[in-house]
Amino acid sequence: MTFSIDFLDDGRVLKWTKTDAGATAEMNDAYxxxxxxxxxxxxxxxxxxxxxxxxxxxxxxxxxxxxxxxxxxxxxxxxxxxxxxxxxxxxxxxxxxxxxxxxxxxxxxxxxxxxFSREFRYCLETGTDPTPTADLTTLRLSVPTPELGNETVGELTIGGEQVTGPPVDILNAVMGAVEDVDPDVLVCSTAEIVPTLHEMAETAGVEEFSLSRWPDTEYQQLASRSTFASYGRVGHSPARYNVPGRVFIDESNTFFFDETNLDGLLDLGERSRKPLQEAAWASIGNILTAIQIREAHDRDVLTPWNSWRHEFYKSMRTLHDADRGGFIFAPEVGIHEDVHELDFSSLYPNIICTRNVSPDVIRCDCHSDREDVPELGYAICDERGYLVDVLKPIIEDRDAIKEQIRTEKARPDPDADRLAELEGASDALKWILVACFGYQGFSNAKFGRIECHEAINAFAREILLTAKERLEAGGWRVVHGIVDSIWVTPDPDVSDVDRVDLDELAAELTDEVDIRLEYEAHYDWVAFVPQRNSEAGALTKYFGKLADSDEFKIRGIEARQRSTPPFVERVQRECLRVFAEERDPAAVLDRLDSAITRLHAGQVDPQALVERNRISKPLEAYTQTTQNVAALQRAAEQNVAVHPGQTIEYVVVDDEKASRDRVALAHEHPERYDPEYYEGLLIRAVESLLSPVGWERLDIQAALSKTQRTDLSTFSS
The missing domain is CATH 3.30.70 (Alpha-Beta Plaits)
Incomplete structure (x- = not known):
């Protein structure tokens, strides 16, 4: 029933509970x-x-x-x-x-x-379940980007309705919405809305303004903004605030709320003991660590402040064998007909559970004479590891949720709300399972151990190689394989009579490796894309047409990249459909030429050409005049703060310039753009589609200039 926990400045704790009658607070002054x-x-x-x-x-x-x-x-x-x-x-x-x-x-x-984070600590130490049993009310506040640089907000969207005017009008509108909705969850486009509104109220003399449910505290700042680096990427963590009595979610600083929904967050809160507000700003690793800490707490095991686990001694041979990743079978560049994709279900989490790979049992002293891990010879204790108890319920619950989703979708009249609830919970668990493997090799993981990471990879390689051998023996040719997936096509040297059915092979492999091999998809054809400036296949770039469907599966190419402007994505998808229908580059190039013509004619909405790029460092640290630098200069000129790790959105208006006039920020609603620049992006996107059949950028440019026309069959593999 508890949904939020507040720590007052004097040390007392407020525990907020939601029932059908509303929200009530219970004071704990002894914690x-x-x-x-x-x-x-x-x-x-x-x-x-x-x-x-x-x-x-x-x-x-x-x-x-x-x-x-x-x-x-x-x-x-x-x-x-x-x-x-x-x-x-x-x-x-x-x-x-x-x-x-x-x-x-x-x-x-x-x-x-x-x-430990505050609310999580309280729940862990007091045995409090932070999962509300009653529905929560929600109010969303959103402010346009240009307003962020101002001391006052002149435009605010409140619960979907836009409000403009002087500060008093804005403040009265917010207070009216808060009174009407009495939100348990306050969702803001940026955390800075909270201090800004209160400062506006103080300046305007609106004494009764407050977002809080607790009369003595309007809001609290829990953390200042910061910049960090993780795996080579720069990230930004905005300042965090707390509004007593309400769950505060900052849309600019939440992974799980973006990737799942409120139902997904609540499910994670129940498993981790992290209340909704903390689950919203937490990273995948943070939630996974909380679940592990809860398991450790149940076993009376303490959580170290700093990780100090040494790496076990390894010979040079073992180091060489251990320092490898998962299974990779380089793709054959080109178009492959009649392709089938098979995936091992949650491969790495299932390896942990079926092979008992856990930091507390890997390379145990009691079985040092055994060699349980292939290639590496590590021993694994017979005693069940704690990590199995952490992950097994998640795997089983997600499988059950996915089955409920399939059942709901099969109904004549599916319940949309129920589907959203199930899909949110499924997506949230998916991310935990995705991260559990890599976290074992993370140097700051509370309970991780590099030997677990190495063992999981070793088991994965053995499983995928076993699958490859069995599939080839059954009359199938492997055209690509990576981590937990294999793509196969019928071996032309094996007759249909002698070829073993894929469902039969999948069932046999499932029994042999004790992890379910699922039939993922059947494609009429799949195209594997070469690396830029290389004939080798790119491991994660491919596209294909699903059999008996008008849909495509695409990975890695521009239409799947977050920085790609919407217009470029749309043209690439249109060209993909033409490619599938015509199988002729001339038809694709006709569509490309039409898009380029529209660009140069000024017929494309500039908002469809917005690029989204992550900023890696502050403006003064850049030494080259790039588009990002021009965008940062414009933002600084308008007093709009963009910190390293955050994303900036802009339209390129004149790529030949080296000043801030090179771009226009998206919120400036530019009326023009640089057609030559965006023509280059379109050609690059089409090159991704035609490169599997031998077409490079120069070929496309030559064909567009009418100097060369070549039929697809000339380059077919």
């Missing part, structure tokens, strides 16, 4: 968050009494106790110091002081259960 201090190594002698004496005298500590806990999955119960803190905001600071205690050698002490 004290807890962290633990103990020896980093079980063989180290640590004076816990001395540590306890230090914390007993600290004004921010309510109580201490020596308790028995497991500091790790591979350790038994041992004495650790539990420290109860007066305020949740002081936990990290107090834990940091444990590292500076006199007489405690650096590295001997370790802290546990430190860096």
């Amino acid at each position: 004290t968050p807890r962290f633990y201090v103990g020896p980093r190594d079980p063989e180290t002698n640590v004076d816990l009494d001395g540590v306890r004496a230090f914390y007993d005298n600290h004004p921010d500590v309510d109580a201490t106790a020596i308790v028995q806990r497991r500091p790790g999955f591979r350790r038994e119960r041992e004495a650790v110091l539990a420290v109860d803190v007066s305020h949740v905001g002081r936990v990290s600071t107090l834990a940091e002081q444990a590292r500076q205690l006199p007489g405690a050698p650096i590295g001997d002490l370790a802290c546990y259960n430190v860096d």
Whole structure:
């Protein structure tokens, strides 16, 4: 029934519950968050009494106790110091002081259960279920981009209705909507709406303005904005705010709300014990870690503040064999007829569950004489690993949800609301399963271990190679394979009589490897795209026409890339349909020529030419004059803040210029564009379609200039 938890400045906690009668608050003034201090190594002698004496005298500590806990999955119960803190905001600071205690050698002490998010900590320590049983009401506030640079907002969309006018009118409209809807969930296009509206109210003298349900606190800032780097990409985390009594969702800082929906978030909250607000801003890894922490908590295992797991000793031969990825079978560039795609269902999560791959049991001491992992020779303990208990319910629940989706869609009159609920939950679980493998190799993972990552890859390679061999023996030729998917076509050297049915082969392989091999799709044809400036096949770029359907499956090419302007995407899809119908590049080029003609005639809406690009660094750090730099210059000129990691949207209006006039920001609603530049994007997009049959950019440009015409059959593979 609980849906939100607020921490007041004085340390008290408000737990908000939603029933059919509305939202009510319960005050908890006795809650004290807890962290633990103990020896980093079980063989180290640590004076816990001395540590306890230090914390007993600290004004921010309510109580201490020596308790028995497991500091790790591979350790038994041992004495650790539990420290109860007066305020949740002081936990990290107090834990940091444990590292500076006199007489405690650096590295001997370790802290546990430190860096938990606030609401998650409360739910974990008090056993609170953050899943509401009543429906939640929602109100959305959205502000146009140009307004973000102003001290006041002159235009605001409130619950789908646009409101303009002086600050008092805007504020009265917001208060009216809040009173009418009384939202449990406040969704804002940007978090800055909250402080901006309150500052407007203070300036305008509107004393009664408040978004909060708690009269003593209008809003709280939980974190400042920051920029970070992850796997080579720069990201931006906006400032985070809390509005007491309401779940606050910042649309500019939420992955799961974008990729799923409210139902998906609620499902994740039930599994992870992260309340809705924290689940909304959390990353995939953050949610997965919370689920793992919950499992550890149930096993009385503490969560380390910092990851310090060493990598087990490996010989040079083992290092060479272990430092490899999943299965890859390079695609044959060109068009392949009558192609069938087969996928192993949730391959990596199922490898973890069926092979018992878990950080606490990989390379165990009790079975060191065994070689359970192919190629690597790692042993895996017979005791069930904790990671299996984390993932198995998710796999089973997602399979059940997918079956419910199929059943609902098969009904004569499917329930749209029910379908949205099921699909949201399914999508949310999908992302957790997608991330669980890679997280085992993440250096900062709380419970990950690189040997798990290596073992999963080794099992995956063995499974896919087994599938390849069995499929080829059954009369099928593999034309591509990557990670968990294989594309096959009938082997022309094997008669139809001797060829084994794919369903039969899939069933046999499922039984053999203990992971379901599913028949994914049948294509009339599939085209595998070569790499740019190379004849080798691109691993993740292909497109194909589904059999007995007018639909296409495309991966990796421009129509699937987020930065591609809508007009370019639309033309590429149109050309793909022409390609499928005519099988003649001349017909495709006719469609391309028509689009280029419209471009140069000024018949394309500039808003259909907007590009979306991620900014990797601040304006002053760029040394080259690029389109992104021009866009950043225009944004700075208009006092619109764009931070590294955020996306900027613009139209190229004159690509020959080297100033801010090279582009126009999307919110400026430009009336012109650079047709030559967008012609280049169109040609590049069509090259992706024709390159599998040998056409390159120069061939397309020559054909457009009427200097060359070639039939598709000349280049057919």
